[in-house]
Amino acid sequence: MSAVLSVSNLTKTFPSGDKFITVLSNISFELMAGDTCAIVGPSGSGKTTLLGLSAGLDDPSAGTIVLCGHHLGDLSEDDRASVRNQHVGFVFQTFRLIPTLTALENVMVPGELRGKKNVRQIALDLLDRVGLADRSHHYPAQLSGGEQQRVGLARAFVNRPSILFADEPTGNLDAETGDAVIELLFDLNRTAGTTLVLVTHDMELAPRAGRLLRLKGGQIVSDSALEDPVRSLQPLSTEVD
Amino acid sequence: MAPWYLKFAWRDSRGSRRRMLLYLSSMILGVAALVSINSFGNNLRNAIDREAETLLGADLSFESSRPFPEEIEFVIDSLGGLQSRRISFSSMAYFERTDDVRLSTVRAQEPGFPYYGAIETDPPSAASTFLTGNNALVDATLMSQFAAEVGDSIRIGTLTYQIAGKLIQTPRETAAIMLFSPRIYIPLEHLDRTLLEAGSRADYEVYFRFPEGRDADAIVENLRPRLREAQVRTDTVEEEKEGWDRSLTNLYRFLSLVGFMSLLLGSLGVASSVHVYVRQRIGTVAVLRCFGSRTWPTFSVYLIQAVGMGVIGAVLGSLLGFAIQASLPLVLGDFLPVSVDFALSWSAVWLGSGIGLGVTVLFALLPLLVVKDVSPLVALRADLEADVRGQKSPLWWLVVVTIGLSVTLFAIMQSPSPKIGIGYSMSLVIVFGALVLVAKTLIRILKNHPPTKLSYVSRQGIANLHRPHNQTLIMTLALGVGTFLIATMLLSQHSLLQQMSLVAEGDRPNLVFFDIQSGQVDGVEEELRKRQLPVLDRVPIVSMRISSINGTTISAMRADTTRNLTWAHRREYRSSYREGLTDSEVLISGVMDPRVDPDTLEFIPVSIENDIAEMLDVSIGDRISFDVQGFEMDTRITSIRTVDWQRMQTNFYFVFPLGVLEDAPQFNVVLSRTDTALESAAAQTAIVRRFPNVSAIDISLVMNVFDEIFSRIAFIVRFMALFTIITGLIVLSGAVLISRFQRIEESVLLKTIGASKSQVLRIMLVEYIALGILAATSGIILALGGGWALSRFVFEIDFVIPTLQLIGLVFFEVFMTLTIGLLNSRGVYAKKPLEVLRAEV
Known part of the structure; x- marks a missing residue:
């Protein structure tokens, strides 16, 4: 079975004045279809940078990323966009719903970008799945934070992605609403057989992923796939802010 | 199936459509100016074509500044057709009842002329009855000046005429021409011939009407060498038409170029609004890019919106232009020889709306190009939104060059020669560039040297001029151009008038008697001495x-x-x-x-x-x-x-x-030289009574005529400048509305930390007053430069600054800016902190 996401020797540096700051250094890991992976670490450890690079949102300074069989380094920005449209779903911390579109239209966006048929029906079904069938014509401003994130989940799954990147999906929600959203996320993920990459600070959420990558100073300091996942979590609770 | 970006463009515009209309209104006005002026121009050309014959009043005319020599009289005889003679000259008209005199242009004519069209008089019958005896038709304005009435007596030369009617409109003359010298028509048969004695200046004219089929232009072509030799000028319907066509085309082209300036300012306003609009859409663009939208389709979403806005603006502008067209004859009437119909000119609509659409889209492209550079990463990192900046890519430069070329091309199309068109474009660059420079300098001074001694409220108000997302520069530009036009006109008018009054200062002459025959000089001097005049x-x-x-x-x-x-x-x-x-x-x-x-x-x-x-x-x-x-x-x-x-x-x-x-x-x-108008009038009356062929003119009359003419031209310039001023005010409305949320947030924050409603209101008052002063001052500073250059290099006179009028202009603009600013800020300062915080602004 081939990997859905394969990251090797990934390095990312940013210029800062006369110097370069290394945000990620020599990162390597692989995820297979249906894997769930949580990336944890303190602020500034490079979690979101790793997520963005893995999804082809940015160019690495060194290393290779293979996403659903595509070597991202060989592709132009527009070609990477096509790969994302075909294979990738996103869930954002700040929901990132388009304020001028209704809940239904927001969910339809990725499908319409692909030129998918029946996208309206698929979107309606997904809204039904997330419990918002009756709110489909509401605008984001008319929805609560939890409802907005559920619309975000429906949008992420509308193209039946091979891999889903979720950046702090409960970061802007209270605990109760966050739990409900996470239940939904894992449920949808399980049903669709999607690979899930989750960046989170939530120490209750992280262990639900099958694999845990812990970052610190731009490097993987532990990978549960390579060691005992329970032990690897021990120091994390004190580092996370 | 429609591509996704078409549907998305429509959906994404929700909630912004009304605001977009406001952004557009600045451009709508520019299109309206172009459509109205060009439509009026086309109608004017049609009117001239239709009434070509009435412009000359005949098929052909000969004119000479001396009696036609014998060989030309033979030619005139041989040409046949209907003929009518006229002699025109300047002479004093003496109104007997009121004892007033006024230098006038007298036209002594035979029956027949005009063969086409008519002399318009009040009463209408006077146009023909005045030829039957010692009667005169007198310019209506002159009659009202001297409170003369139909039936009064008027003396020209040694002969007295009864005023048969008021002259309203005559062939070949506009109201503006009559301002220079009022017209008086008398029958040629009853002309005092002593007025034409050798040395006096007069134009001898003969008008022809030929039977159908004779080509006046061909006749002139055949006779041209002989007529030239005899210094006889000719005019045919075609030449008269071409002459009017040329001068009126120049007039409306000039107006069109001023209108175009308003469109450019409007488009800058649109560009400025699009810039803010695009900033608000960066998050959406990033999400689209995350979900796999390619660069150009994403860009197309916003380009389609800009084109859509442009199309709506062009349509609304054309409609408004059609309405404005109705007012143009009122503005330009004094300068037109024919009455112009109120009809829609489709070519003007296509031209105006096409140019409006093109210029708006080109200007909107500059801020839109930012969309291309939005990274999908922004969706993950909201803090990157602020870093998204349009890069001056080759494409950006291509758009800038295209704008420059389009403006120059339009200017060349609208100008009598490519040189003038290029000159216009260069002047635009200089005026816009200079205004930007002045405005930026003033803004920088305010920023770097804030008025620390002022109260917090004043300092905050002034600081708002250079806050992020401010529209101070574009506002200053739009209002400044209008101010510049009005102030330059004001400065030129004052400098010229001041110069005129200076030329007659001290012991210099201010009263001139001319057309004095050699035997009359001693008599004229005697009359002057009698009145103790030097x-x-x-x-x-x-x-x-x-x-x-x-x-x-x-x-x-x-x-x-x-x-x-x-x-x-x-x-x-x-x-x-x-x-x-x-x-x-x-x-x-x-x-x-x-x-x-x-x-x-x-x-x-x-x-x-x-x-x-x-x-x-x-x-x-x-x-x-x-x-x-x-x-x-x-x-x-x-x-x-x-x-x-x-x-x-x-x-x-x-x-x-x-x-x-x-x-x-x-x-x-x-x-x-006389010290009072009364002395001058008395001396003129006495001398004209004794020597009816002598004419007089005093400096105050010249100044009055000049002032009147200049005021009418200034009225047209003010009318056109109004477009740019209104554009500026619309840009201000847009700017205030765009930043409304930011203002509400700030207002709430200030209130939360203890500011009163009145303090928040006063901050806004200071901001709008400062903005008005800044815009007006920038325009006036530039006008002072322009006015000085005009005085120094074109008029070659001393430069005079009408301080009071300029201050008045500043007050007007401050008042307008304040009114528009506060109207659009309604409710911002009244928001309660809790109400806003709950709404999560």
Whole structure:
């Protein structure tokens, strides 16, 4: 079975004045279809940078990323966009719903970008799945934070992605609403057989992923796939802010 | 199926459509200006085509500044058709009942003319009945000035006429032309012929109407050499039409260029709004990119919105332009020879809306190009939104160059020559560039040297001018251009008027009597002395034309296509003779002979003015032969003078020594000075009563006429400038609304930390007052530069600043800015903190 996401020797540096700051250094890991992976670490450890690079949102300074069989380094920005449209779903911390579109239209966006048929029906079904069938014509401003994130989940799954990147999906929600959203996320993920990459600070959420990558100073300091996942979590609770 | 970006463009515009309309309104006004002016121009051209014959009132006219010579009379006879003669000249009109005099243009005509169209009078029947006896038609404005009534008596020369009616409209003359010199029509049969004695200036005219089928232009073409030789000017319907067409086309093209300026400002306003609009859409763009939207389709979403906005703006602008067109005849009526229909010109609509759409989209492209550079990463990192900046990519430069070329191309299309079009574009760059420079400098001064001694409220208000997302610059530009136009006009008008009053200051002459026959000079001087008025100068004047230069006749020069024949070669010169220089002249080379005996000389020495010597391309030693009313006189240039023309005194291009022209047909000018208008009027009346052929003019009359003409031109300029000012105010409305949320947040924050509603309101007051002052000051600073340059280099006069009027202009703009600003900020300062915090602004 081939990997859905394969990251090797990934390095990312940013210029800062006369110097370069290394945000990620020599990162390597692989995820297979249906894997769930949580990336944890303190602020500034490079979690979101790793997520963005893995999804082809940015160019690495060194290393290779293979996403659903595509070597991202060989592709132009527009070609990477096509790969994302075909294979990738996103869930954002700040929901990132388009304020001028209704809940239904927001969910339809990725499908319409692909030129998918029946996208309206698929979107309606997904809204039904997330419990918002009756709110489909509401605008984001008319929805609560939890409802907005559920619309975000429906949008992420509308193209039946091979891999889903979720950046702090409960970061802007209270605990109760966050739990409900996470239940939904894992449920949808399980049903669709999607690979899930989750960046989170939530120490209750992280262990639900099958694999845990812990970052610190731009490097993987532990990978549960390579060691005992329970032990690897021990120091994390004190580092996370 | 429609591509996704088309659907998305429509959906994404939700909630912004009304705001987009506001952004658009600045451009709508520009399109309206273009459509209305061009539509009016097309209708004007149609009216001129339709009424071409009435413009001349005949099929053909001959005109000469002296009675037609015998050979031309033969030609006139041989041409046949219907013929009507007219003689036009300047003369004093004396209103007997009110004892007033006024220099007027008298037209003595035979029945028949005009053959096409009509002289419009009140009562209408007077247009034909005045020819039946000693009757006159008098310019309606002149009659109301002197409270004259139909039935009153008016004296021209030695004859008295009864006023048969008021002149409303005549062929070949507009209301503006009549302002220069009021018209009086009398029957030729009842003309006092002593007014036409040798030396007096008059135009002899004959008008022809031919049977259908005779081509007046072909007739003129055949006769041209003979007519030219006899210095007879001709005019046909076609030539008259072309003449009007040319001058009116220039007028409406000028207006169109001012309208275009308003469109450019409007488009800058649109671009500025699009810039803010795009900033608000960066998050959406990033999400689209995350979910796999490619660069150009994403860009297309916003381009489609811009094009859609442009199309709506073009349609609304065309509709508004059609309505505005109705007002143009009111603005321009004084300058038009025909009445213009109110009809829609589709070509003007296509031109106006096409250019409006094109310019708007081009200007909108500049901020839109940012969309291309939005990274999908922004969706993950909201903090990156602020870093998204449009890069000056090759595409950006391509758009800038396209804008420059389009503007220049349009200017060339609208200008009489490519040179003027390019000049216009360059001037636009200079005016816009200078305004931006002035505005930026003022903003920088405010930023770097904040008025620390002012209260917190004032400091905060002023600081708002350079806050992020401010629209101060575009506002200053839009309002500044309008101010610049109005202020430049104001400055020029004042400098010229001031100069005119200066020329008659001190002991300088301010009252001129002319057309005085040699035998009347002593009598005129006697009348002046009787009234204790000084005789400051008496000058003889002899009319002449150049017949040859260094042996080459003017006709031969005309035939030689390599020679550049100017008006200096063709014109009639009024020359004088005296012993030496006057105090307005300086000899720059040669020697002036005080007196000569022509019998002993082969050539008569003559002094020439420097500028005319350059135009004629002659210098000392060159020979010029003059035709002095039928007598040939050979002269040689022996001196060159410079002349200060800005004096109310007689100045001449050619001055002869004593002993040569004394016996030539001539008239005289006597200069005097009065301290009051009453004295001046009394002296004019007394002299005209005694010498009816003598005419008089005083400086106050010249100034009044000038002021009147300038005011009417200024009215047109103000009307056009209004477009740019309103554009500025619309841009302000847009700017205030765009930043409304930011303002509400700030207002709430201030209130949360203890500011009162009145303090928040006062901060806004200070901001809008400062903005108004900034915009008006920028425009005025530039106008001071422009006005100074015009005075110094074009008018060559002293520069005068009408401080009060300029302050008035600043107050007007501050008031307008404040009103518009506060109207659009309604409710911002009244928001309660809790209400806003709950709404999660």
